[in-house]
Amino acid sequence: MKFNIANHGGIVAQLVYEDKLTGEYLSYLKEKELFTGKAEEVYFMIDSNLQAQLFIGLGKEEKIDFELLRKTFYKTAKVLLTNKVAEVELNIPKLNNLCNYRIASAIAEGMLHATYKYDKFKSDKKEQPELIVNYIPQAGKEHRAEKGINEAVRLMEAIFLTRDLVNQPANVIYPETLANTAKEKLAEKGVKVTVYGQKEIEELKMEAFLSVARASAKEPKLIVMEYYNDPESEEKIALVGKGLTYDSGGYAIKPATGMVEMHTDMGGSGTVIGTMYALASLEAKVNVVAVVASCENMISGDGYRNGDIIGSMSGKTIEIVNTDAEGRLTLADAVYYATNNLGATKLIDLATLTGACVSALGEQVSGAITNNAPFFAELEKANQRAGEMVWQMPSIDYYKKMNDSKVADLKNSGGKLGGMMTAGLFVGSFLAKEDIPWIHIDIAGTAHISGEYGYLKEGATGTLVKSLYFMLSKEA
Numbered sequence: 133m134k135f136n137i138a139n140h141g142g143i144v145a146q147l148v149y150e151d152k153l154t155g156e157y158l159s160y161l162k163e164k165e166l167f168t169g170k171a172e173e174v175y176f177m178i179d180s181n182l183q184a185q186l187f188i189g190l191g192k193e194e195k196i197d198f199e200l201l202r203k204t205f206y207k208t209a210k211v212l213l214t215n216k217v218a219e220v221e222l223n224i225p226k227l228n229n230l231c232n233y234r235i236a237s238a239i240a241e242g243m244l245h246a247t248y249k250y251d252k253f254k255s256d257k258k259e260q261p262e263l264i265v266n267y268i269p270q271a272g273k274e275h276r277a278e279k280g281i282n283e284a285v286r287l288m289e290a291i292f293l294t295r296d297l298v299n300q301p302a303n304v305i306y307p308e309t310l311a312n313t314a315k316e317k318l319a320e321k322g323v324k325v326t327v328y329g330q331k332e333i334e335e336l337k338m339e340a341f342l343s344v345a346r347a348s349a350k351e352p353k354l355i356v357m358e359y360y361n362d363p364e365s366e367e368k369i370a371l372v373g374k375g376l377t378y379d380s381g382g383y384a385i386k387p388a389t390g391m392v393e394m395h396t397d398m399g400g401s402g403t404v405i406g407t408m409y410a411l412a413s414l415e416a417k418v419n420v421v422a423v424v425a426s427c428e429n430m431i432s433g434d435g436y437r438n439g440d441i442i443g444s445m446s447g448k449t450i451e452i453v454n455t456d457a458e459g460r461l462t463l464a465d466a467v468y469y470a471t472n473n474l475g476a477t478k479l480i481d482l483a484t485l486t487g488a489c490v491s492a493l494g495e496q497v498s499g500a501i502t503n504n505a506p507f508f509a510e511l512e513k514a515n516q517r518a519g520e521m522v523w524q525m526p527s528i529d530y531y532k533k534m535n536d537s538k539v540a541d542l543k544n545s546g547g548k549l550g551g552m553m554t555a556g557l558f559v560g561s562f563l564a565k566e567d568i569p570w571i572h573i574d575i576a577g578t579a580h581i582s583g584e585y586g587y588l589k590e591g592a593t594g595t596l597v598k599s600l601y602f603m604l605s606k607e608a
């Protein structure tokens with residue numbers, strides 16, 4: 133898909149409001165219930181003279197927001213792509229008094245969502261011709277529209293990077309290839325990527341991370357990504373992503389049905405890598421470090437066991453009550469490293485951490501735990517801007533106590549009750565200082581979805597790349 137600003141050409145789309153539907157053609161369509169002008173309705177037709185008609189429904193003008201534009205233009209692009217349209221002209225006036233830059237960004241984003249395909253392993257790839265989109269904004273706003281479209285293009289590249297990482301299977305994406313992809317995609321954008329292997333991770337005394345990695349034939353990798361572009365600020369924000377390239381459960385083995393999708397258990401790291409890509413390619417003014425402790429949770433004669441007591445980089449000891457609660461162990465060392473060794477002043481961790489979160493919130497809303505309300509408010513503002521949803525879960529002292537062990541400092545599962553919160557609080561107890569502003573986001577349900585939702589296709593979503601970009605670049 134290619135966007136041109138203020139160029140004419142191609143099939144001219146007509147925007148239609150449901151309460152201002154006029155003319156013979158549209159009245160006929162409405163009468164036959166073929167097109168009524170409601171938001172997300174798209175009507176495309178080529179008549180016997182090979183004349184094309186394209187109507188895009190926008191509902192009532194006062195109800196238009198960015199999410200509605202994303203959804204409507206996602207549908208539009210889908211229709212155009214299936215009909216192999218080569219070129220379309222969009223004349224976009226000021227809509228509902230929204231900012232021209234953000235209108236262009238939302239429309240381009242929605243359209244680009246329609247182009248995503250995960251067909252890397254299909255022999256018969258259905259190639260689509262490139263669609264040219266001639267975008268004509270309100271007169272005088274060409275520059276603003278161009279800026280918005282450029283933002284959407286970069287953000288979608290970042291989101292597609294995340295999706296490709298999450299969609300690909302564990303025999304293709306494992307710690308080393310995950311690290312290589314991070315290097316390949318980020319180094320050229322000016323992000324410093326450092327990858328540590330087994331020996332260096334041992335020297336760092338990351339015993340919790342290494343215990344999870346031990347049964348795997350694949351070497352664990354600690355991936356550190358640094359992007360500094362705000363020299364005047366003392367702030368250094370850490371993004372920590374769960375990077376389990378496969379989670380079999382270990383000795384607490386998962387049933388085969390639940391295991392098939394466990395190549396997506398590096399969703400947190402995919403989000404973090406995508407966010408770094410977005411920040412760097414849009415040159416956000418911020419200092420961010422990202423940390424991923426990547427490994428596989430497998431089974432072998434040397435695997436860690438249910439009942440083991442292990443150490444961690446922080447010095448805290450952990451009783452392993454369930455080898456399938458592995459993500460929090462890798463995060464424990466990564467969070468400690470980010471706050472102790474890298475000097476992060478704030479931290480956000482993202483993880484496909486618990487089935488409990490999926491049960492509570494489903495696949496459309498991520499769950500969060502925080503120790504800092506103003507910091508969380510910044511995320512909520514960015515979520516609004518991005519059209520993504522994160523729901524804050526309660527964090528009471530009692531939930532934290534549920535992680536107490538009789539034989540060690542902590543145990544790696546607080547049990548079935550309140551499983552999303554106890555998992556999050558476990559991760560938070562490895563901050564080098566407990567008052568560092570922190571948000572834990574559980575994306576177990578949202579990183580990968582079982583059916584299309586709005587402009588998100590089935591499979592990996594790349595959720596929260598947008599929100600984190602808006603939050604950290606202060607664009608929200």
Ligand code: BES
Pocket residue numbers: 379397454456457458459484485486487488490545546547551576577
């Ligand atoms: N990776 C899983 C969580 C998960 C479940 C992600 C479903 C995506 C979909 C995590 O490592 C896990 O196994 N969690 C356990 C924790 C339990 C053993 C305390 C869970 O949620 O069942």
Ligand code: MN
Pocket residue numbers: 379381455456457458459
């Ligand atoms: Mn697990």
Ligand code: ZN
Pocket residue numbers: 376379397456458459484485
């Ligand atoms: Zn897991």
